[in-house]
Amino acid sequence: MADKKAGAGETVVIKKYANRRLYNTATSAYVTLEDLAKMVREGTEFVVFDAKTNDDLTRQILTQIIFEEESRGEALLPVQFLRQLIGFYGGQMQGVLPSYLEMSLDSFSRQQEQMRGQFSKAFGAAPGAGILDEAVKRNMALFTDAMKMWPGFNALTPGGPAPGAAPETRAAPAPDPLAEMRRQMDEMRSQLDKLSKGG
Incomplete structure (x- = not known):
């Protein structure tokens, strides 16, 4: 799902819907926080927008990814x-x-x-x-x-x-x-x- 990258230098747009589902507009597929974490590790730039209000939710989603990583035992932050x-x-x-x-x-x-x-x-x-x-x-x-x-x-x-x-x-x-x-x-x-x- 998150494997397919946008063209070089392009920023992937992720839409977050009211049901909390995340939609990758570049791959036309739903993705998870884990998929987004993989994109970060691969160096794929993305932004997350609220599908209804178009508010930028990128910071919140990145923070949520860190929370998920920390809570599953991948503790990095002292x-x-x-x-x-x-x-x-x-x-x-x-x-x-x-x-x-x-x-x-x-x-x-x-x-x-x-x-x-x-x-x-x-x-x-x-x-x-x-x-x-x-x-x-x-x-x-x-x-x-x-x-x-x-x-x-x-x-x-x-x-x-x-x-x-x-x-x-x-x-x-x-x-x-x-x-x-x-x-x-x-x-x-x-x-x-x-x-x-x-x-």
């Missing part, structure tokens, strides 16, 4: 990360956080691709699973550390000040939050580069 994420809703950093997360995950994905390429050259077509697993764990640890460097995340980490609590000494606010974010991203890229070189 509990502490979810708590921190919820804490940002309605906060001052809500506008900046999406772009920061997008840059972080994009950098992480590029790093993983580089590592796979290096493993393929060193060990043949299929790298040792244990080595790759260890590398993924180290990358996730670096990603977590990088997230802690971001002032907003640090405030919600265990041992950090509770939200709303007055710190003993308050540091002067950074003059340019975007410049600080870029600096932190550069530090994270530097750490990931060292990791990919075996350092």
